[in-house]
Amino acid sequence: MPPEDNTATVRDERYDAQRIESKWFERWQQDNSLYAAEPTSTKPKYYVLEMLPYPSGALHMGHVRNYAIGDALARYMWMNGYNVLHPMGWDSFGLPAENAAIAHNTPPREWTQRNIANMKAQMKRLGFAYDWSREVTTCLPDYYRWNQWFFLKLYERGLAYRKKSKVNWCPKCATVLANEQVAGGFCWRHEDTPVEQRDLEQWFLRITNYAEELLRDLDKLEGWPEKVRIMQRNWIGRSDGTLVDFDLGGTVGPAGSTITVFTTRVDTIYGASSIQLAPEHPLVADITANKPELRAKVEQLVAEQRKAREVGDIGEIEKHGVNTGRFAMNPYNREKLPIWVANYILMDYGTGAIMSVPAHDQRDYEFAKKYSLPIPVVIVPRASDPEETVAEPPLPFTTFDGTVVNSGSFNGLDCEDAIRKMSEHAEQKGFGKATVTYRLKDWGISRQRYWGTPIPMLYCEKDGIVPVPEKDLPILLPENVDITLTGGSPLGRVPEFVNTTCPKCGGPARRETDTMDTFVDSSWYFYRYADARNHQAPFDSNTIGYWFPIDQYIGGVEHAILHLIYSRFWTKFMRDMGLVRNDEPVARLFTQGMVIKDGAKMSKSLGNVVTPDEMVARYGADSARLYSLFAAPPDRDLEWQDSGIEGIQRFLGRVYRFIARHAPVETQLAASPSAASLPPEARQIQRKLHQTIKRVSDDFQGRWHFNTCIAAIMELVNELYGVEEKIAQGTIPAQLLAEVQRNLALLLAPFAPYLAHELWEMLGEEGSLLRAPWPKYNPALAKEEEIQIPVQINGKLRSRIVVPADADDGYVFDRAFADEKVKAAIAGKQVVKKIIVPGKLVNIVVR
């Protein structure tokens, strides 16, 4: 609090953000009901939600920006008479950054709860209008219970299954490493310890069952950025092709073994000159069984592949292969093809085996050149005259626009016909079929961590895998676990947790010690918000029917793939089990840009983190929020500049001081004064006000360029400062002045709520600012009476004329030609063309 200075005039009153914000913070602590969504309402509903931008370890300006957008929208919708649901929840949010980085290991529960309390206090201090009664904390027992319940439902439907999968393993840490934690083949904490690949039994969710629907429904998501839809489409990666079995003639593997390849170009199969296997293909082990030399070469290929994958430039890998000396038979022409193992074939795409057609595939071509394999041509460009076929296309010739040759009974077909007929042929003969593959893989949810929802499964020696009965939920984490960062699953070292009895036979059983990926939490948390206190079910379907789909989801583009695919999957699964009626969780999605400092993403390691606490202490919450919206359009990255936020603080000060000086003694607001009755200065202010309301409102409906609508409010304030002398002279009617100030407070309400509430009170308004309706503009009052029109000669600006806004074209031309500068410019020349864009410009073309 600044010292009271009774001698100071009103004129010198300071904008003291700390004082104003503390005052309202105290009041809002008493009354949260203001922001609570109504349980039943005849109003239209609006559900707005933010998703946490990374890193989520500690509150940073990226979060402030994220919430500033959502909060402004929530307040705007509220003031426009919507029943707004704007919840806030917490998951791994609250972990220190170091721990978050190692996949949510080890936070003691008290610590986490304390930290979440801390975060909540910070968010409140920033003035975000959440419905705190809807709070959901995903890492607490109540939420675990429903996660586990869902898992059982997934398991019942065959959508959860267990399989072996490869993981990165550091023998020194004795723990699983994320790809991020592997640096150059070594553990990030032990630079001398090479990372091993281990097979681990893990739980997976069969999201690939929904691949086709997830892909198809992207077309329905018109409120999503095209960018995100494209990313998801590529991620799901549908490709249509054919599976073909190549017979091994009993030379490899058990009798009757075949190699199945996947190809999108079965029409080129007569041009295959070899079979290429992924180094990790199961048959490779068989082939190299008693050939140490060959085995060593294959090991080399595996190593190369893994290294390239880590570095992230598998595309740049030098193509290597090794001939196994074995053969497989092309079922179409019974030709024997050599089997190779190659480092550019991936086991986790398609079948891990391809047919190599060098004449018609870029990679195969390079490979065949390198190892001097034959390059038979089977597709030629389509000839206009069937008599003259081009025998030698430029290689590799990879287009679909061609004709099949040298392919037995399929000769002469177009590629697309050939693909269809040859697939049918394979199916008839029983050695293949047309098929669709997806790049999308099933979702591995097992984590060998302490912190997370325990997977509710048991292992009984007699009954095998047994789900925990629903009545026994939730399975909670044991307390007082000795948590270290190493040594594998922490729960595995707690016998009281692990050892239990089988619900089927009553014999001894072992609990699953893996916990769930936190993406499970975030896949349905927004449903729980709508019905957070439900103890009978995860949520009530009718309540969900009212609130869903989410009207607006706001978050960083880093969630475009994983989170947003998982939650779409979860919604479809819940729909299929009859729990929800909507096919998609989110109607509109907005991806906001990152907050950047000194040209780099804010991060602790770079030491360029700007913390909200610091900003609030120095400039106030309103300034911090307003700046995060003003400095760039919200979908673009934002470069944080301290001098910029000072400018915003200055602006808020200007607003505050203006109203402190001119707050009306009494407010009796009739309609806006009629335009004709006002002197020009007053009319100008009135016009500007209505134009500003229009601009701000339009931006909320449309493209959300809050930077420009804040600029518009600044222009209005500048305009007001420009007429202060007139106000003193009484030229501006008190009624208009009152109208302007009242609307100024309302316009600021979504962006700078603390100040807006203070202004509202200073203006003598009764009742809450948020219960006041959003101002409407009057198009007639927003209209200009006179406009300035640029006059161009041959497209170059030569003069400007002022005409009435509704002047007809003939009048405007007359005025233009009467203009001295125009006269001078066209003197002695011939006018060949006259162009007018009504209300915009005049262009005279002369020669």
Next chain:
RNA sequence: GCCGGGAUGGCGGAAUUGGCAGACGCGCUGGACUUAGGAUCCAGUGCCGCAAGGCGUGCAGGUUCGAGUCCUGUUCCCGGCACCA
């Protein structure tokens, strides 16, 4: 390599459908008020030029009366994915 986004003053950014390029803010310059100013208010500020005027939206072309905006080619930057068969 593929997909997506971007490039505008000293800086962040405006210009919503092809129609006055640089709104608004920062910074800078000058002035007023002041014991003082790192408070506040006012004015100026794309570049070259004394001026008239000319030049200006990554680069090179094109379409048009008119292009930051549309088309063709090209360079660089950011994000994502990646030997996808």
